[in-house]
Amino acid sequence: MISSENINTHISEFDGIHRLALSVDCVILGYDEESLKVLLVECNTPPFVGKLSLLGELVNPDETLDEAAHRVLGIWTGQESLYLEEVRTFSNVDRHPLGRVITVAYYSLVEIDHFELSGMNKMNLKWVDVNSVGDLAFDHNKILNECLDSLQQRLREKPIGFNLLPEKFSLNQLQNLYEVVLGITLDKRNFRRKILSLDVLIDLGEMQQDVAHRPAKLYGFDHDKYAQNRSQGFKFEI
Amino acid sequence: MISSENINTHISEFDGIHRLALSVDCVILGYDEESLKVLLVECNTPPFVGKLSLLGELVNPDETLDEAAHRVLGIWTGQESLYLEEVRTFSNVDRHPLGRVITVAYYSLVEIDHFELSGMNKMNLKWVDVNSVGDLAFDHNKILNECLDSLQQRLREKPIGFNLLPEKFSLNQLQNLYEVVLGITLDKRNFRRKILSLDVLIDLGEMQQDVAHRPAKLYGFDHDKYAQNRSQGFKFEI
DNA sequence: ACAAAAGTGTTGATAATACACCCATGT
């Protein structure tokens, strides 16, 4: 078929055949030193009542998708400026039982005990180990899995893992995070050499307190150093 | 703000405040041994009349976004099963002068002389060197640039460049493609060693014909071998 | 014979891997 029509030819049909709704769904991920967890909520939409689902919202006419995703984070976590990354769209025609809803999936990395689940949220929200997630509502298992794949890939090439840790962390905490999220084991000495050679950590000159073993040195992530390195063509890669 | 509302609470507002339109925009890329080119069309929407734009369409209610993108390819190239990759959404509130149109950007890799631009298309369509693209309509410069960035990244880690070449190609053609798309120069001997070691090329036992120099051996991309390697954890990386 | 692009190996530098013991703290 050859045609000279295009998107603009059809713009008047907004109210007609092209009616659909757009949502964002957020895979909010946290890390508690043992496992990677995803924040889920009990679903109240038939036929999924009782199942858990990701956190999502319809997109408002006066906001971008990034803004909508940040709004979702704000609603459920009370925080605004968390790490967010768009993954991809999910647009199967029958993915939502109540109508045509196309969704854009994001994942977010949060420090899991930065906020207490409280009030109303406490009743419906759950942190669930990503390896123990059962059947979710809608196509949310698929969305979750694709977001996790995407995270694994990006974690190896961008210094984003720090978003899951407290501001001050030990090298072993960092290594453990990589091991848990990537599902691999790493050699301690090689890992330390590698991460320090990337020159994005700042030695805080502080030590862990009140631990029942030799206290570890604490480090922070140096955004400026990373930006500087990156602008000079250095690649971050684990 | 704490809330127990979610996407489903608002589902009845489809016809109200959440009205918006969704489109796909395709960055269709071709390669002619000298440069990477993008397929553009003359825009007929004020205030962009006379400018060039990417190829896009509104999404129909009965199709997925991938299907919509394939439809766009079919309309303008006459071919259906070309390489397509979703990049990301563009959702600025005022990105379209006629209303709220959120778009999902795709790029596509095509063999540039697999199809002749003909008939009506001939009048409006242009292959433009990606380095000589002027001001495009809408936010299409931004979309184009992000798709090119995404392509550069993916070209290094997935064997997708072959989609831009004829089925039978020489190693020098392939090297030249990488050099043009990535904007770098590569060492001939190192490139050959590397690409052959990846074990995804099949020596066709054929030679170039009618060239005014020593004819090159022709190779093809072996999808099966690649799939096999990948399933065994091998990484493709240039 | 000449022009034009195809093809081919070696060496030195750098980065990745494998591996085992002593140290500092709290109980």
Next chain:
DNA sequence: ACATGGGTGTATTATCAACACTTTTGT
């Protein structure tokens, strides 16, 4: 003193980067 996790170096191997000449074809 013991339990717990923190911290360190070296030798081997694999990978990457730099580099120049000969070969085959058409004109």
